Amino acid sequence: MTSDFLLSLAQAITKGLLTGMVYGLMALGLSVIFGVMRVVNFAHGEMMIVGMYLAWAGSEYLQVSPMLSLPLIAAVFFVAGYALQRGMISPFIGRPEHQQFLLLLGIALVLVNVCLAVVGPDSHGVQLDSQFDSYEVGPLVLDAVRLHAAIAAVVIAGLLWLFFTHTRIGKSIRAAADNNMGALVVGLNVKRLYAITFGVGAACVGAAGALMITIIPVTPFLAAEYTLLAFVIVIVGGLGSMTGALLGGLLIGVSEAVAGLLVDPSLKSMFSFGLLILVLLLRPQGLLGKRGT
Amino acid sequence: MTGARLEIAGIGKSFRGLRAVHDVSFAVPAGAIHALIGPNGAGKTTIFNMIAGVYAPDTGSIALDGHVISGLRPDRVCAAGVGRTFQIVKPFKALSVLENVTVGALHRHRELGDARHSAEGILAQLGLYDRRHQLAESLTLPDRKRLEVARALATEPKLLLLDEVMAGLRPTEVDVMVGFLRELNGKTGLTILLIEHVMRAVMALAAEVVVVSYGEKIAEGTPAEISRHQAVLDVYLGEENAA
Amino acid sequence: MTILRRLVHGVAPRVLWMLVGLLALLLVAPAVLDTYGLSVLILILYFAYVGQAWNIMMGFAGQLSLGHALYAGLGGYVAAGLFTHYGIGPWAGAFAAAAAAALAGAIVGYLGFRFSLAGVYFALLTIAFGEFTRIAFDHLDWFGASGGLFLKVDVAPNPFDLRGGPLLFYYVILALAAGAFLLCRLLLESRLGRYWLAIREDAEAAQAVGVPVLRYKMLAITVSAALTSLAGVWNAFYYNNLFPETAFGMSRSIEITLAPIIGGLGTLFGPVVGAVVLTGLGEVFTSVGDTLGIPGIKQIFYGIALLVIVMYRPAGVWPWLAARFGATERRQ
Numbered sequence: 001m002t003s004d005f006l007l008s009l010a011q012a013i014t015k016g017l018l019t020g021m022v023y024g025l026m027a028l029g030l031s032v033i034f035g036v037m038r039v040v041n042f043a044h045g046e047m048m049i050v051g052m053y054l055a056w057a058g059s060e061y062l063q064v065s066p067m068l069s070l071p072l073i074a075a076v077f078f079v080a081g082y083a084l085q086r087g088m089i090s091p092f093i094g095r096p097e098h099q100q101f102l103l104l105l106g107i108a109l110v111l112v113n114v115c116l117a118v119v120g121p122d123s124h125g126v127q128l129d130s131q132f133d134s135y136e137v138g139p140l141v142l143d144a145v146r147l148h149a150a151i152a153a154v155v156i157a158g159l160l161w162l163f164f165t166h167t168r169i170g171k172s173i174r175a176a177a178d179n180n181m182g183a184l185v186v187g188l189n190v191k192r193l194y195a196i197t198f199g200v201g202a203a204c205v206g207a208a209g210a211l212m213i214t215i216i217p218v219t220p221f222l223a224a225e226y227t228l229l230a231f232v233i234v235i236v237g238g239l240g241s242m243t244g245a246l247l248g249g250l251l252i253g254v255s256e257a258v259a260g261l262l263v264d265p266s267l268k269s270m271f272s273f274g275l276l277i278l279v280l281l282l283r284p285q286g287l288l289g290k291r292g293t
Numbered sequence: 294m295t296g297a298r299l300e301i302a303g304i305g306k307s308f309r310g311l312r313a314v315h316d317v318s319f320a321v322p323a324g325a326i327h328a329l330i331g332p333n334g335a336g337k338t339t340i341f342n343m344i345a346g347v348y349a350p351d352t353g354s355i356a357l358d359g360h361v362i363s364g365l366r367p368d369r370v371c372a373a374g375v376g377r378t379f380q381i382v383k384p385f386k387a388l389s390v391l392e393n394v395t396v397g398a399l400h401r402h403r404e405l406g407d408a409r410h411s412a413e414g415i416l417a418q419l420g421l422y423d424r425r426h427q428l429a430e431s432l433t434l435p436d437r438k439r440l441e442v443a444r445a446l447a448t449e450p451k452l453l454l455l456d457e458v459m460a461g462l463r464p465t466e467v468d469v470m471v472g473f474l475r476e477l478n479g480k481t482g483l484t485i486l487l488i489e490h491v492m493r494a495v496m497a498l499a500a501e502v503v504v505v506s507y508g509e510k511i512a513e514g515t516p517a518e519i520s521r522h523q524a525v526l527d528v529y530l531g532e533e534n535a536a
Numbered sequence: 537m538t539i540l541r542r543l544v545h546g547v548a549p550r551v552l553w554m555l556v557g558l559l560a561l562l563l564v565a566p567a568v569l570d571t572y573g574l575s576v577l578i579l580i581l582y583f584a585y586v587g588q589a590w591n592i593m594m595g596f597a598g599q600l601s602l603g604h605a606l607y608a609g610l611g612g613y614v615a616a617g618l619f620t621h622y623g624i625g626p627w628a629g630a631f632a633a634a635a636a637a638a639l640a641g642a643i644v645g646y647l648g649f650r651f652s653l654a655g656v657y658f659a660l661l662t663i664a665f666g667e668f669t670r671i672a673f674d675h676l677d678w679f680g681a682s683g684g685l686f687l688k689v690d691v692a693p694n695p696f697d698l699r700g701g702p703l704l705f706y707y708v709i710l711a712l713a714a715g716a717f718l719l720c721r722l723l724l725e726s727r728l729g730r731y732w733l734a735i736r737e738d739a740e741a742a743q744a745v746g747v748p749v750l751r752y753k754m755l756a757i758t759v760s761a762a763l764t765s766l767a768g769v770w771n772a773f774y775y776n777n778l779f780p781e782t783a784f785g786m787s788r789s790i791e792i793t794l795a796p797i798i799g800g801l802g803t804l805f806g807p808v809v810g811a812v813v814l815t816g817l818g819e820v821f822t823s824v825g826d827t828l829g830i831p832g833i834k835q836i837f838y839g840i841a842l843l844v845i846v847m848y849r850p851a852g853v854w855p856w857l858a859a860r861f862g863a864t865e866r867r868q
Contacts, residue, residue, distance in 0.1 A: 040656050088847070095850065097600055097655050102797050102846040105790060109839030116832030220832075224786055228667065231660055266682075270671040276664040281651045345744060371746035379744070385737035387802075396734040399727045400746035408727075448745050 007139055012257040014140055020253020021150035022211045024246035025157060026226065027233035029204030032160075035240030036177040036197040037093055039100050043108035044205060045226030051077065051209020052218035053115055059126040059213075066126060067152065070210040074156075074203040081202025085195040093194065108223070116220040125217030149211040156207050157246055160200070164242070173197050177240070229269075232276045238286025248286070251275075296324035296484035297374055297451035299344070303353035304363070305508075306339055313339045314508045316353070321452075321501075323358070324482040326474070328489055328499035330519075332528060336508040337488045338380055341454050344486075345377045346370035357452060371400065376450030378441035380457045380488070384429035391416065391425035393440055397447030412447055419443045419473065434461050439470070446477075452484045459491040471497045504528070542725050543718060562710055566703055578706050578774075580815045582767065585713040587795035587807030588720055589763035594793070595802035596720075596729060597756035598736025599645075600655065603662030604764050605788035606644070606669055607637040611765025612772030612783055613679050616687055619773075621678070625697040626769050633769050634762040640665075641761025642754060649753050663786065670784035685778040698773040705774045712766060713808075720804055723759075732756055736802070764792070798845050800852025809854040817841050 030044045041047075054073050055066035062069075084107070092100050133144035164170040176193050212218075229252065237248025252272055259268035279286065299321040306314045314336040321327045329337050343350045346367040355363035362373050376397075385393050394412035395405070402408040416422045419439045424432065429440060438458045445453060455474075459467050471494050478485055489495050495502060495516060502519045504512040506528045512519060519525055544552060562581075566574055586608065593599050614636045615629035624632075644665050648658045674682040693700035698708070723729045731752045734742035743749045772778050782788060799810025817838060825834035849856050 088843070091847075097659065098594065098793070098797055098801065099846055099850050101600075101602070101659075102794075102842060106839045106842035106846065109835050109842065113832035113835035113839065117830045117836065121831065228663070228786065231663070235657075235660060264675070266674060267671065270668060273664045273668040273671070277647075277661065277668065280653060280657060280661045280664065281647055284651070284653060284657050347740075366748075367740075367743040368746045368748045371744060377744055379741065383738045383741035385734050385741065387737060388733060392730070392733070396730050396742070396747070397745040399730055403727055405725060405727060405730065444741075444745060 008261060009258070011140060012261040013254050014142060015146065016254035016257030017250055018142070018146040018150040018253075019215060019257070020250035021153040021246075022208055022215065022249070023229065023233055023253050024249025025153040025211070026205050026208035027230045027237065027245040027249050028157060028160065028242060029201040029208070030230045031234045031237070031240055031242060031245040032204065033198055033201035034234065035242075036173055037089075037194055039089060039093060040097070040104070040231075041201070042101055042104035042227060043111060044230045045223040045228070046108040046111040047077070047202060047205045048209045048212070048226045048230075049115060049218055049220065049223045050111055051206035052213040052222075053119060053124075053209075054206075055210035055213045056124050056126055056218060060124070065128060066210045066214050067148065070152070070207055073210045074207045077206030078199040078203040080199075082195045082199035084202070085198035086191075089198065090191060090194065108227070112220050112223045115223075119220075121220060123217040123219040126213055128214060145214045149214050152211055153208065156204070157242075160204065161242065163200070169193070169196060173200075229272070232272045235276055235284075235286060236279050241286060244286050295451060296478075296482045297358040298323040299452050299484060299486065300356045300359075301340075301344070301353070302355070304340070304343055304350040304355060305352040306336075306343060306348055306350055312508055314343070314350075314505075317505065317508075317510045318353070319503045319510065319513060321484055321486050323451075323484055324478070325500050326478055326485040326487070326498050328487050328495045328502045328516075329505065330489060330495060330502055331505040335505045337505060338456060339508075340505070341377065341456055341488060344370070344454060345375060371448055371450075374449075374451035375454065376445035376448050376452070377454035378438075378445050378456050378458055380460075382434075382437045382441050384432070384437055384440055384444075386428070386430035388429060389426050390421055390429055390432065390440060393429050394443045394447045397444040400448040408447075412443075415443050415446050418477075420469075435463075435466050438462065442470075450483070452486065455485065455487040455489075457488055457490060459489055459494045462491075464493070467491055467494055470494070474498060539722065543721055545725065559714060566706055571702065574702050574706055576815060576819055578702065578709055579818075580811045581706075581709040581713045582771070583791075583795045583811035583815060584808045585709060585716050586764060586767040586792050587799070587811060588713070588716040588804075589760050589767065590792050591796040591801065591807050592720065592723070592732075592763070593756050593760040595796055595806070596724070596732040596736065597753055598732075599648075599753060599756065600659040601662040601757070601760075601789075602659045602786075602793065603644070603664070603666035603789050604760075604792045605784050605786070606640060606662070606666040607761040607764040608768035608771065608788065608792065609666075609669065609673070609778075609780070609783035610637045610640055611768030612778050613673065613685065613768075614765075615769040616685050616772045616778055617679055619697070620685065620687060626773055627696065627698070630766055630769050633765045637765030637768075638758040638762040640669075641757040645754050645757035649750055663789070666784055666789055667786065670780045673780035673784060680778070682780060687773065687776040689776050698770075705770070709770055712770065716763060717804060717808070719763075724804070728752070728755065733802075794842075796852075798842070798853060800854035803852070803854050805858070806852050806854045809857065810852070813845075813853055 026048055030041050033039060033041050051073055055069055058064040058069040059066055088103065092103050128145060130144040135142045135144060135147060164174055173193050173196065176190055233248035233252050234245050236251060237244030255271050256268045259271045301320065302318050303316050304314060305316055317340060329340065331337055342348050343363065344355055346365050346369065349364040354361050357373055357375065360373065362370050365373065385396065391409065391412055394415055395408045398408035398411040402411055413422065416425050419442060421436065421439055421443060424436065432440060442455065442458055459470060462470060474485060475498060477483055499516055501514060502516055503510060504519060504525050511524045511528065512522045514522065565577060569577065590601065590604050593601050611633035614633040615626045618624040618629040618632060619626060644662060648661050653661055673679055679685050691699050695704055731742065731747045734747055735749055735752055739749050794814055795810030796807040798813055799808065800806030821834040821837040824837065845853065
C-alpha cells in the first residue's frame, strides 16, 4: 500500500466523519421520536428535504446563509412537528404499525410532492463564500463547509443532550419514554410531552436539512433515500438511543465514503443495507441500544 | 381424556443471574388436583412456564407419564398432553369466542368442521355457548378467564395448568368454576395443577398444596396441614406485615 | 367436491350470486370497454391480486412486510431472463419464478422469525433485503444491470409465450385475481388459515394450543412470496421491460401494501375493494393533475386521500361498507 492510498483513505474517512455528524443529527430526530412514542417516522427523509429546501430558499431569495436561517428553520419545524403530533399522529400512538405506516406515508407523499409542485424536479444548491475554502490539518484537507456543518451538528446534539438531562421537560420526556404508565401515574401530561418530543425530533431533522444543503444540492428524489438512510443509522446505532444515532451516523458516513473510494460508488449503499441486516439479526437493539424485553 | 402423572425433579431457573426458581421437586399423581401457592414473585408462573415449555429449566427435569417434556417447545408440550391458561389472559381478540376455542380443538381435529363441533361442546360446558359469536375482545374478564380454560381444554390435555383463573371472579362465580373443574376432574380423570390466590378455591379443590417462596419449595401437604404449617404462616403473615 | 363445498360453506346465496354476477360482468367487460377503460380494469385486477398475496402474510399471519417488491421483482426477472436468454416461455418460467421467490421468502422469513424480529423490526428487515437486492441487480449483467432488461415486442402474438395485446393480459390477470381470491378463501377455511389468524392475534397463546408457530409463519411467507412473484411475471410481460429501480424499489413495495390496508386487512374483499378505491382515485387525480399541469399535484391529492382514509376508516373501507350494506364478512 502506498502512502498516497493511505492518505486518500484518511481523507475519505475524515470526509465521512464530517458528513456522518450531519447524518447523525438527522437520525437523532428519528430516534428521539421512536424512543419516546414508538412511532416510526416514515416521513423523515421528506421532512429532511423540506428543511433543505427552506434553507435553499432563504439563501436564494433572501440572501440569508443556511447557518443563519438554521435556528429559524428549527423553530418552524418544532412548531410544525408539535402541531402535526397534536392534530394527526396522536390518535395513532399505540395503534397497529401498519396504520402508523400508512399515516406517515400519506404525510410523506404530501410533503415531497408539495416540494415538487412548488420548486420542480431540478436540483438546487446554495452558493457560499466558504465553498472553496479548506483547512489543512497536517496532510489532511478539510472542506470548510463540511467542517462547519459538522461542528454545528455537534453543537446542536450537545444542546439536545442538555435539554434531555437538565430541563424539567426533557427529563419528563425521558421518564415518559422509559415508562408510559409510570408517567401517567405521576401526572405528567403525556400528550403534551409527546407533542414536544415530535417537535424536538422535527427540529433536529430540519436543522440537519439546513446543514445538509451546504454539502449537497437538493432534489425531491433524495427524500426516500434519506428516510432509508435514517432507518439504517438508527437501527445500527440502536433505535431510541441518542448516542447510538450519532455513532451510527458517523459509521454510515465513513462506510459510505470509504466504500465510494474502494469499490464502485453505486455499491456503497449495499454495504449500508448489508450492515442493517446483520445488525437487525445479531443485535436488534443496535450497537448502543438497551436490550428491551 | 384421562389424566397423566406429572413429575417435577429438582428444576431451577435463573434470569440474568437472578435466581427465580431453585431446586423445586413435586409430583401430581394422575387424576389428582394439586395447587401451587405462594406470595407474589415466588416463582409460581416461572414453574408453570417451565412445565409448558416456554422456558427450558437450567437444572432438573419435568416428566409427564414418565416421558421427559422439559426442554420441548410449547407446541410440543401441548402435543404431549399439557394444556395451560395464562395469568394475564391472552384471547385471540379479533376472533369470535367459538373461533378461539376452535383453534385449540384443531390440535386434535384436523378438519375445521370437526374442530368447531368439538369447540361448541366445550363452550356449552363452560356456559359460553350463547356468547360463541361474540368477538373475544368484547368479553368481560370472568368470561375471558373461562375462555382461557375452554381453549386449553379444547386441545384435549391430560394435564391442565390453570394460572389464577379465579382471580377477579365474584365468590358465586368462583363456586361455579370450582364446581365445573371438580366435575371435569371427576368425569374425565384429568390431572389439574392450579396456581391460585383464592384460598376458598384451593381448599375446595386441591388434594395437596405445594407452597413456594423466593423460588424454593417450603412446604407440601393437604390444605389442612398447610394452613397450620409454621413456615407458610410466616411467609404469608410476613407479606401482610410488609404490605 | 369437498373443495367446492368448503368454498361455499356458510356463504349466503345472495353473496354467491353477486360474486358469480361480478365474474360474468368481468368476463364480458372487454366487449364494452374502450382501451382506456380496459387498462384501468387491468390495473385494478393487478392490485387486487398482488394485494391478496400480501394479505396472506400481513392480514392472515400478522407479519408486516414492507419489502414485497423483492418477490415481485425476482419473479419478473427470473421469467424474463429465462425467456430472453433461453426462449423459455413465462408459463414454464412462472414455476421457476415462484420457486425463486419462495426461496427468497424462506430466507428472509427464517432469519427474521428465528431471530424473533417482530413488528417494525421485521418490516425494516424486509425493506433491507429488498433494497439490497435492488442494488445487486443494478450490477447483474445477465439481467441487464441498471440499464434494464427488455423483452422482445416485435413477435407474433402467442398466448403460450404471453405475447399479445391488452386483452390477453386482461384475462390472465383476471384469472390470477379470481384464483387468488378462491385460494385465500380455501386457506382461511382450513386449519392452516385458522392457525395463521391465531398467530396474528397472539403467537404465544397459539403456541400454547399446539401451533408450531415458526413453521406456520414460514408457510405464510413462502406462499405469499410465490403468489407475489406471479404478479411480477405478469407485470414484466405486460410492460415488456424491467429496471431494478422500479422492480425492487421501495415504492413498488409500498404500492403492494396499499390496497389491502385501505380495503381492510385480513378480509377477502379488502384487497379487491382497496384496489378499486386506489386505482379510481389515482385515475381521477391523474386527470386533475393533467388539467392543472403542475407536477406532483396528483401525488399530493393521493397522499391526502390516504390520510383521510386512515384517519377516518383505520380498519379499512370494506368492513365499513360491509356493515353499512348488511353483508356479513367479519374481519377474519
